[in-house]
Amino acid sequence: GEDVEQSLFLSVREGDSSVINCTYTDSSSTYLYWYKQEPGAGLQLLTYIFSNMDMKQDQRLTVLLNKKDKHLSLRIADTQTGDSAIYFCAESSEYGNKLVFGAGTILRVKS
Amino acid sequence: DSGVTQTPKHLITATGQRVTLRCSPRSGDLSVYWYQQSLDQGLQFLIQYYNGEERAKGNILERFSAQQFPDLHSELNLSSLELGDSALYFCASSVGLAGGHEQYFGPGTRLTVT
Numbered sequence: 001g002e003d004v005e006q007s008l009f010l011s012v013r014e015g016d017s018s019v020i021n022c023t024y025t026d027s028s029s030t031y032l033y034w035y036k037q038e039p040g041a042g043l044q045l046l047t048y049i050f051s052n053m054d055m056k057q058d059q060r061l062t063v064l065l066n067k068k069d070k071h072l073s074l075r076i077a078d079t080q081t082g083d084s085a086i087y088f089c090a091e092s093s094e095y096g097n098k099l100v101f102g103a104g105t106i107l108r109v110k111s
Numbered sequence: 112d113s114g115v116t117q118t119p120k121h122l123i124t125a126t127g128q129r130v131t132l133r134c135s136p137r138s139g140d141l142s143v144y145w146y147q148q149s150l151d152q153g154l155q156f157l158i159q160y161y162n163g164e165e166r167a168k169g170n171i172l173e174r175f176s177a178q179q180f181p182d183l184h185s186e187l188n189l190s191s192l193e194l195g196d197s198a199l200y201f202c203a204s205s206v207g208l209a210g211g212h213e214q215y216f217g218p219g220t221r222l223t224v225t
Contacts, residue, residue, distance in 0.1 A: 042218040043216040045214070097166055098159065099146075099203075
């Protein structure tokens, strides 16, 4: 079945890099996404990666995908206090309609 | 701002009542998705509509129903409400039907059932 797992909490200092990890079980997962949720707000799409890619970089964000281990990570360079939020990993299959989300990782950035 | 709008922002109602949540997708998007976010279940997919037709169902209770209108806005109807229905309900929209299309989320409707 489909399952997405994330660590629950990460605390970093301002200026450091943050790495949020995610594992998924569905081998038909074709698209993997990272969403950010700030308190009282909706989900903001940060970036996504296709399963035929190993890496995608978008400004301060770097996504790494290890398809063999079904492991996805999001690296945020030069983490700022404004990056404090909950980060959700999600997957969908090529013919799937829905997103399957992990439980979310709370990122706390200390100044 | 994702371009997806949801109303109302907050809703407080009593058990046994019925409510309607409304969503307008981004301009040009034909798919609308509904998700429920609760502390115990996390983010769960409920249902998808594409160009007016139901296309996929997830963990949606029989007491819940949805529809998408010709102008592509969608409504989620929740009836015989129970305390456990208290949650954040998100609408998302995308251009296409299947996977690979980014889903953009609205700000959500927070439902409190007392």
